[in-house]
Amino acid sequence: MSDISASAAGLPGKSSLYAESDRTRRRNAAEKRFRLYGLGAVGIGVIALVCLLASILGSGLSAFQQTYLKVEIYLDPAIVDPNDARLMEDPDAVRAELSKVLTFGYAPLIQGSLQAQAEELAAGPAPEITPQLLAAMVSSAAPTTLRDYVLANPEEIGETIEFDFLANARIDQYLKGKVTRESAALDSRVDVAQLNAADELLDLGQMEKRFNWDFVFGPDASENRPEAAGIGVALIGSAYMMLIVLVIAVPIGVGASIYLEEFARKNWLTDIIEVNISNLAAVPSIVFGILGLAVFINFMHLPISSPLVGGLVLTLMTLPTIIIATRAALKSIPPSIRDAALGVGASKMQAVFHHVLPLAMPGILTGTIIGLAQALGETAPLLLIGMVAFVRDYPEGILDPAVGLPVQVYNFTNRADPAFVERASGAIIVLLVFLVIMNLVAIILRRRFERRW
Amino acid sequence: MDDMRITERHLDQKDIKIKADNVQVFYGSSHAIKDVSVEIQDKTVTAFIGPSGCGKSTFLRCLNRMNDTIDICRVEGQILLDGENIYDKKVDPVQLRAKVGMVFQKPNPFPKSIYDNVAYGPRIHGLARNKAELDEIVEKSLRRGAIWDEVKDRLDAPGTGLSGGQQQRLCIARAVATEPEVLLMDEPCSALDPIATAQVEELIDELREQYSVVIVTHSMQQAARVSQKTAFFHLGNLVEFGETGQIFTNPVDSRTESYITGRIG
Numbered sequence: 001m002s003d004i005s006a007s008a009a010g011l012p013g014k015s016s017l018y019a020e021s022d023r024t025r026r027r028n029a030a031e032k033r034f035r036l037y038g039l040g041a042v043g044i045g046v047i048a049l050v051c052l053l054a055s056i057l058g059s060g061l062s063a064f065q066q067t068y069l070k071v072e073i074y075l076d077p078a079i080v081d082p083n084d085a086r087l088m089e090d091p092d093a094v095r096a097e098l099s100k101v102l103t104f105g106y107a108p109l110i111q112g113s114l115q116a117q118a119e120e121l122a123a124g125p126a127p128e129i130t131p132q133l134l135a136a137m138v139s140s141a142a143p144t145t146l147r148d149y150v151l152a153n154p155e156e157i158g159e160t161i162e163f164d165f166l167a168n169a170r171i172d173q174y175l176k177g178k179v180t181r182e183s184a185a186l187d188s189r190v191d192v193a194q195l196n197a198a199d200e201l202l203d204l205g206q207m208e209k210r211f212n213w214d215f216v217f218g219p220d221a222s223e224n225r226p227e228a229a230g231i232g233v234a235l236i237g238s239a240y241m242m243l244i245v246l247v248i249a250v251p252i253g254v255g256a257s258i259y260l261e262e263f264a265r266k267n268w269l270t271d272i273i274e275v276n277i278s279n280l281a282a283v284p285s286i287v288f289g290i291l292g293l294a295v296f297i298n299f300m301h302l303p304i305s306s307p308l309v310g311g312l313v314l315t316l317m318t319l320p321t322i323i324i325a326t327r328a329a330l331k332s333i334p335p336s337i338r339d340a341a342l343g344v345g346a347s348k349m350q351a352v353f354h355h356v357l358p359l360a361m362p363g364i365l366t367g368t369i370i371g372l373a374q375a376l377g378e379t380a381p382l383l384l385i386g387m388v389a390f391v392r393d394y395p396e397g398i399l400d401p402a403v404g405l406p407v408q409v410y411n412f413t414n415r416a417d418p419a420f421v422e423r424a425s426g427a428i429i430v431l432l433v434f435l436v437i438m439n440l441v442a443i444i445l446r447r448r449f450e451r452r453w
Numbered sequence: 454m455d456d457m458r459i460t461e462r463h464l465d466q467k468d469i470k471i472k473a474d475n476v477q478v479f480y481g482s483s484h485a486i487k488d489v490s491v492e493i494q495d496k497t498v499t500a501f502i503g504p505s506g507c508g509k510s511t512f513l514r515c516l517n518r519m520n521d522t523i524d525i526c527r528v529e530g531q532i533l534l535d536g537e538n539i540y541d542k543k544v545d546p547v548q549l550r551a552k553v554g555m556v557f558q559k560p561n562p563f564p565k566s567i568y569d570n571v572a573y574g575p576r577i578h579g580l581a582r583n584k585a586e587l588d589e590i591v592e593k594s595l596r597r598g599a600i601w602d603e604v605k606d607r608l609d610a611p612g613t614g615l616s617g618g619q620q621q622r623l624c625i626a627r628a629v630a631t632e633p634e635v636l637l638m639d640e641p642c643s644a645l646d647p648i649a650t651a652q653v654e655e656l657i658d659e660l661r662e663q664y665s666v667v668i669v670t671h672s673m674q675q676a677a678r679v680s681q682k683t684a685f686f687h688l689g690n691l692v693e694f695g696e697t698g699q700i701f702t703n704p705v706d707s708r709t710e711s712y713i714t715g716r717i718g
């Protein structure tokens with residue numbers, strides 16, 4: 001209407017197509033502005049993503065490499081086996097006798113073996129190094145490694161074996177460029193002499209950096225030995241929980257959606273259910289943690305910290321997401337397909353399972369996988385059900401204590417030693433890899449099952 | 454319109470296939486069909502005409518209980534198919550729909566192969582004992598749907614890839630594959646071009662030999678071309694029901710006359 005009056009108010013009758021009218025100019029300017037806003041928004045998103053990835057990869061990739069120190073150790077029978085237990089027949093008795101020597105007893109062995117190396121280094125390039133300082137460059141996890149080896153191979157007592165021990169976190173961080181000589185000078189847990197020795201050992205080939213499978217599959221380690229800490233327990237814990245969510249949430253969620261969408265009569269009761277499901281999807285996840293604590297642990301007495309409880313809590317949290325996604329997928333199937341099936345005499349259930357469900361499958365799968373991915377990354381509810389504990393033993397079932405990947409990240413960031421920063425970022429990388437894989441699977445499934453009509 | 458053809462048409466006395474008695478349909482509180490009684494003969498094409506929203510499609514969907522899928526819809530009165538009340542508590546609508554097939558306004562083939570589209574009905578009703586029998590049913594149905602020659606070389610191609618007219622004939626083939634006794638058609642040609650419409654109309658005329666066909670149509674010319682009996686609906690009432698020739702040339706009710714002459718609707 002206003003267009004007409006405007007042109008009428010301008011040149012009566014004729015206006016050139018070559019000349020842009022005021023109105024057109026304003027409209028084009030608005031469109032241009034909007035495009036710029038859009039471009040800006042996308043740009044900000046991309047920059048944020050790049051920064052995030054760069055920061056995480058920058059600080060986390062090095063967690064997959066670890067410094068090892070080669071040490072030749074003479075397994076002195078006088079120290080590791082003072083009672084000559086290795087000569088006994090019964091392997092259980094041997095083991096029982098050998099384990100009387102505690103981890104603490106193995107430390108002198110390592111220090112002794114390093115004596116010669118220390119003297120050699122002190123004579124040459126690193127004059128301030130002492131055997132004590134050199135021994136301190138080895139991780140405090142080394143005696144445990146040594147003891148485990150002796151217990152497993154008692155027949156090798158008395159021989160000289162070459163071991164690859166983890167280097168202390170400070171030395172490792174120095175070789176990764178994260179500890180500098182300036183920062184080492186202020187740090188009571190590392191001596192500049194050790195850094196010189198580390199450079200030298202690296203040149204000599206007695207120290208090396210290599211890929212660290214123990215980070216991915218090994219168990220967590222205590223506060224003061226970050227070099228030994230791994231996320232294996234968290235991986236297993238998360239895998240168990242995903243399994244539980246998959247087995248419980250998917251059938252319940254998809255079943256509930258099909259019933260609500262295709263079979264239930266629309267009345268006040270289904271309306272209330274629908275509103276509640278939408279609201280549940282928006283409930284903060286920590287609330288589900290409190291619910292899980294009250295119901296599964298305090299009332300049902302399921303074991304605390306177990307992946308079973310974690311999985312159940314995550315199931316509750318994921319259900320609304322799956323239901324909403326599935327219902328949306330079912331709703332998007334045109335009613336003409338249902339009519340067609342009913343028209344040739346299919347029952348309601350046949351119509352749904354033969355025609356509607358296969359067509360809705362890509363949407364359902366995508367929703368389910370996104371729900372699972374969301375559950376995989378969830379931390380807060382797990383904190384409340386005790387999955388935040390320090391767990392070193394691999395869970396053997398869904399009732400054993402475990403942690404989840406995101407909780408492991410949280411645990412790492414809570415620790416004082418700066419070497420855990422790298423561990424936390426490394427764990428985040430693993431988590432992101434899993435999330436990317438799940439999303440890729442969702443996209444592939446979507447492509448594969450998608451049909452047009 | 455070729456009026457001569459209408460007047461020349463004559464009817465044999467045939468069995469009553471469907472008998473509706475005082476049918477009332479309510480959508481929630483609105484009264485969509487008011488007291489409709491009609492007798493539909495076997496091996497006859499019966500057309501329902503009337504302006505938009507007059508209830509002709511609603512009434513058609515009552516004949517195979519497709520309205521059951523609408524929660525707020527309520528049907529009163531009785532509809533007898535071969536003397537049996539289809540709204541009886543003992544009647545399973547699924548069994549009824551196998552006897553009373555339906556073709557919809559918009560072609561709605563399943564997003565499956567042409568073969569599977571036709572074979573679906575016989576499969577779920579167990580009409581074929583083996584693959585050979587099923588093949589036979591599919592071929593017979595596609596021939597009856599007058600589409601066999603066009604698709605016989607590509608039965609594995611998706612049904613949704615056909616043209617609109619072919620899709621609609623595929624849907625007709627799918628409907629006849631379950632060997633129904635009555636075929637309901639809800640504006641089957643409204644989404645088709647004139648050539649496809651002509652093909653479908655020809656097909657309807659052939660189907661009359663075996664089935665009782667009930668067709669809802671917006672086009673009065675179409676009703677005149679294909680049907681032997683015509684029912685005129687207006688505002689939920691069945692205004693007039695009679696032989697097509699008589700309805701179009703000599704309507705009894707003034708509303709019918711207004712509609713067919715284009716003054717209302």
